[in-house]
C-alpha cells in the first residue's frame with residue numbers, strides 16, 4: 299500500500315472513531331427470534347430487539363400483551379422456548395456483571411413477611427457491588443442514604459418495610475435499584491401506585507441519570523412525567539412487537555406511540571411535562 303493510501307485509510311478510520319472521551323454505545327439488550335411459552339400459552343412470538351447503551355426505551359401495550367415477560371426474558375428470569383437473548387453480548391445464564399443492572403420488578407411485596415427495615419431492603423441493592431464477606435463500607439452507606447433521599451424515604455429508613463403503603467414500597471424498590479449505582483435500569487411500571495409528586499421526583503432523578511449516559515428500559519401504562527425522557531418506544535401487542543421507533547413528544551403524545559391502547563385516563567398530558575406550568579403541583 300502506498301503512503302498516500304495508508305494516510306487516506308487512517309483518515310477514513312479516524313472519521314469513524316469517536317472523539318476522545320466519547321462513549322461508544324454497546325448493545326445492552328438483544329433478542330433474536332424470541333419465543334416464550336408459559337403454561338402452554340404463547341406469550342412472546344418471534345421478538346427481535348436491540349437496545350443500545352444510552353437509550354431510554356418505554357415498552358408499552360395493553361394488559362397481558364407480554365411486556366413484563368419481555369423484560370424478564372431479557373434479564374434471564376424467564377427462559378426462552380426458542381430464539382436467543384443477550385445481556386451486554388452475553389447470554390443471561392452466563393452474565394456475571396449484575397452490578398450493571400438495577401431492576402425494579404412489578405408490584406413486588408417487598409415486605410414478604412421478612413422483618414427487614416426500609417434501609418436494609420435498599421442496602422440489598424449494593425450486594426452485586428460487594429465482594430463476598432466484605433462488610434459494607436462508607437461508599438455503600440452513602441449510596442444507600444442518597445438513594446433513600448432521592449425517593450423521599452430517608453425519614454422512614456428505620457421502619458419495617460411491611461408497614462409502608464404500596465406506593466411507598468414501590469419507591470423502596472426504586473431506591474434499591476438506585477443504591478446499586480448501576481449503569482442500566484430495567485423498571486417494570488415504576489410509577490404504578492406512586493403519587494404525582496413522587497413520579498415527578500423520580501422523573502428528575504432519572505433525567506440526571508440519563509444525562510450521565512445511563513440506559514433505561516421501562517414498562518409503563520402511563521408515562522406521566524417520565525414521557526419527556528423517553529427516546530424510543532416499543533409497543534407489544536399479543537406477544538409481538540407491533541411498533542418500534544423514536545418516541546413522539548409534544549401535543550397529544552402522552553403515549554410515545556399513538557397506536558398504544560389507552561386503558562385509563564392519564565394523570566396529565568405529556569405536553570405539560572414535569573417542569574411546565576400545566577403540571578399538577
Ligand SMILES: Nc1ncnc2c1ncn2[C@@H]1O[C@H](COP(=O)(O)OP(=O)(O)OP(=O)(O)O)[C@@H](O)[C@H]1O
Nearest residue numbers: 336337339341359360361362363364365366367368
Ligand atoms: N407464570 C406465568 N404462567 C402462565 N402464564 C403467565 C405467567 N406469567 C404471565 N403469564 C401470561 O402471559 C401473558 C403476558 O403477561 P405479562 O405479565 O407479560 O403481560 P403485561 O403486558 O406485562 O401485562 P400488564 O400490563 O397487565 O402487567 C398474560 O396472558 C399472562 O397471563
